[in-house]
Amino acid sequence: MTKPVFxxxxxxxxxxxxxxxxxxxxxxxxxFSAKLSRNIQLGKGEAVKYDTVITNKGNAYNRWSGHFxxxxxxxxxxxxxxLAQHRYHAHIEIMKNGSKISTLYSSTTxxxxxxxxxxxxxxxxxxxxxxxxxxxxxxxxxxxMFTGVLISENV
Numbered sequence: 001m002t003k004p005v006f007x008x009x010x011x012x013x014x015x016x017x018x019x020x021x022x023x024x025x026x027x028x029x030x031x032f033s034a035k036l037s038r039n040i041q042l043g044k045g046e047a048v049k050y051d052t053v054i055t056n057k058g059n060a061y062n063r064w065s066g067h068f069x070x071x072x073x074x075x076x077x078x079x080x081x082x083l084a085q086h087r088y089h090a091h092i093e094i095m096k097n098g099s100k101i102s103t104l105y106s107s108t109t110x111x112x113x114x115x116x117x118x119x120x121x122x123x124x125x126x127x128x129x130x131x132x133x134x135x136x137x138x139x140x141x142x143x144x145m146f147t148g149v150l151i152s153e154n155v
Contacts, residue, residue: 031149032061036139042130070120075152081113083143091131
């Protein structure tokens with residue numbers, strides 16, 4: 001008998017949370033969560049500037065540029081969630097030092113999210129930006145979020 005997909009995802013999420021909890025005591029507090037407070041229309045290749053900063057331990061997220069700059073080398077976990085405005089769609093890319101890592105897609109009522117673990121050197125940058133088509137993001141309650149946290153310095 002196979003396990004339902006939800007059970008597998010829940011198991012993966014639990015393992016990631018255990019990893020974070022296990023190594024948290026020895027790590028410097030570096031992490032952020034930010035969200036959009038309003039609908040936005042992005043230009044081609046424009047960075048998403050999540051204007052409401054919920055947490056910014058280590059001050060590594062810049063709300064004016066939308067970029068996270070790694071203050072230390074390490075293994076980082078990033079998560080991004082998007083929702084396009086009604087009657088529109090959106091393609092958003094997760095970027096590392098100018099290179100595309102992954103792409104999210106959202107249409108009218110479909111929210112999209114991705115979680116990724118990256119090895120970063122001190123000074124590396126991670127951000128999200130508008131991709132090739134779709135540029136309208138809908139928000140006023142936190143549908144569009146960007147989060148990052150250091151999970152290990154041992155890389």
